[in-house]
Amino acid sequence: MIRKLLRAYIGSFSDLRREVWILAFITFINRAGTMVIPFLSLYLTKNRGFTLEEVGWILTFFGLGSVAGSWLGGKLVDSIGHYKTMAGSLLLSGLFFVLLQFPVSFWGICAGIFVVMTIADAFRPAVFVAISAYSKPENRTRSITLIRLAINLGFSTGPAVGGLIISGAGYSGLFWVDGITCALAGILLLKMLHPKKALENPKEIALNPKLMMKDKPYLIFIGAMILFGFVFLQYFSTMPLYYARVHFLSEFQIGILMGLNGFLIFLLEMPLIKYLESRVRSTLFHVITGTILIGISFVLINLTGWVGILVVAMLFLTLGEMIAFPFSNSFALKRAEGGKQGSYMALYSIAFSMGHIFGHNSGMQLIGKFGYDLTWNVMIVLSAISCALLVYVLFLVKKEKEAGAVNYYNT
Template sequence: MNNLLKSYFGSFGGLRKEIWLLALITLINRAGTMVIPFLSLYLTKNRGFTLEEVGWILTFFGLGSVTGSWLGGKMTDKIGHYRTMAISLIVSSILFVLLQFPESFWPICLGIYLVMTVADIFRPAVFVAISAYSKPENRTRSVTLIRLAINLGFSAGPAVGGLIIATAGYSGLFWVDGITCLAAGILLLKLLHPKRSIPEPEDIVVNAKSAMSDRLYLIFIFTMVIFGFIFIQYFSTMPLYYAEHHKLDEFEIGLLLGLNGLTIFLFEMPLIKFMENRRHTAIYYVILGTVLTGISFLVINLSNWVGILVIGMLLVTIGEMIGFPFSNSFALNRSDGKKRGSYMALYSIAFSISHIFGHNSGMQLIDNFGFDFTWYFMMALALFACILLFILQKFLNRETD
């Protein structure tokens, strides 16, 4: 047991203090984002919208995410990651509180669009911050530590969110979201000074190529759009499946979603440390993560036993633990010597595009064809993404020959 614990804590070694501070800020921010996983339930149960209307509302969620990711990349290149993150956290704290007040369709669409625009300005900035504060050899583990902070917050957030709904109603979630975003912004200003980062050489910032001119990177981004499209079903349409097909309540759904974050917190860093020592490429691991994510949709169609939901959640969690850190690491390494802001903005936009089409398409598929067909469709998309990634790896091999 002692050797196991020593190995576990050893997997966190060698990371800079600034990465730990960034992880703390991210943890506090993410722990408060309780509205997001309950958004589809809030819109149907509390506001009385149909599945079709919810799908369109969540499309504005994705549009705001795209706008925010693009704007965050521009802001990061112009004013730096520190100021960009601070602006995002403080302004979004106000917008999260205000989001509870719109009641009709179009004001809610506008409100969600504005919230996500401001909140996702944070995403490319934090990726650039990881690169600025970490050593090149520790980038994947630095990304993993930030993800651990996100998922630790996410493991507590839904469970606590379910309790808040049961006691204070949905409005309590918006207030908690606002307060935690503000707290994270204050900590950022107090603890994480930009002078501690390693600035990019001026010739890189001014003269380097942007991501849009890198064709292989664009293929990679397209596969990330597909991967994101599949993955986000677990946090938009899947809670509806839990509630309607398996009759779980909000607290039980929160616990099941929380299993995702808790598993990642316990096992992701040792897993990544182990995989970093293997000789496989980052793209190979992204393929593996995509396969496991696809299989998670297959297994939940095999039985009506409620325990199959736990198995599905564990499979998608392992897929996430492998796929996301190595895809992020690939993007960071690909941006070396180039305009990093544009690369990381495009990486963020890939998942924003997934939000635009994923939520709405998932809702429409369920509404027209049912849950079973939708889950089989997600499995097929995962296989298609794997084929594209295999092709990408062949091109990358030729590039290095």
């Protein structure tokens, strides 16, 4: 039985191209080094002495930089290609992550975080287009999943190691490790991955490309993803504060709990995605399911003050994340076919950047004024609205297929 499960697990990784594996390895190195982000709210409150309201505004600049970076990355992909955009983003963000430790004033930190995120998040639309360029069409969702596995394996390693670094060398050591690993990822990209290995040229435009701003289903989908990101990102800003202030967890314990998310994704996501791909369900159906599960995680947290519920809620969040992210990404890539892929995937990235802008700040303000319980109830309502929008997108896509306007596979 164990041998059969092991064969099935290994088989779920089959048929993926070498270049996709290299891209995943580079992404792992980059993500493992991004240790500052999960501890940012704690760093700003404990090390720099900012209030929750001030941290909320600082994290708004985090989101603004993410939006600017996603937009810039999309433009660069459509002009100079995904390869140069990824390399430049990784190398420059390595430098600026190191420099981010030096600003001490409120506005200095706001400016520093904005610049860092503008540079770092130019990588996001580029890596999405790279997946499309290097993977076989029939393996695209699993290729996306492999990249996510690399991200989450890095994320499971990063917070745990980050907690140890903070204990031993303080937050300054965290910034240095962050910068060095980002630069190392850029060097590996230049050494190991070559743009000539791409199966297709993602800059190639169809004679009559879809106008993204007139693609109604896609725009509503992006709206749903903004709300989804708003809710999901609470686990990386307000939730660590909840762990520390309500349940009195240490930085190391918080790192372990958040690392559980990445470890489970590494262990289970690829077999789960392969299984779900074999079911007769639409991509959007899976995105809806994942969104519901993430909403349930907030319901559970509000049910009891038992510390063990944090682990149970993390399990629901992780399952929802494993389902929602790969299939939402796959849906976005499919809609982008025949259009400017950089622009389409930039808008997909911006959806989550908007979550950074409004989610972190609003979450901090809600907690500061009304407490954690009401804040989690707001997240439950937003999850429900996101699901309703996704159901409407599913209806619109079915109408398109019936009318023969679009021939999307498994949308």
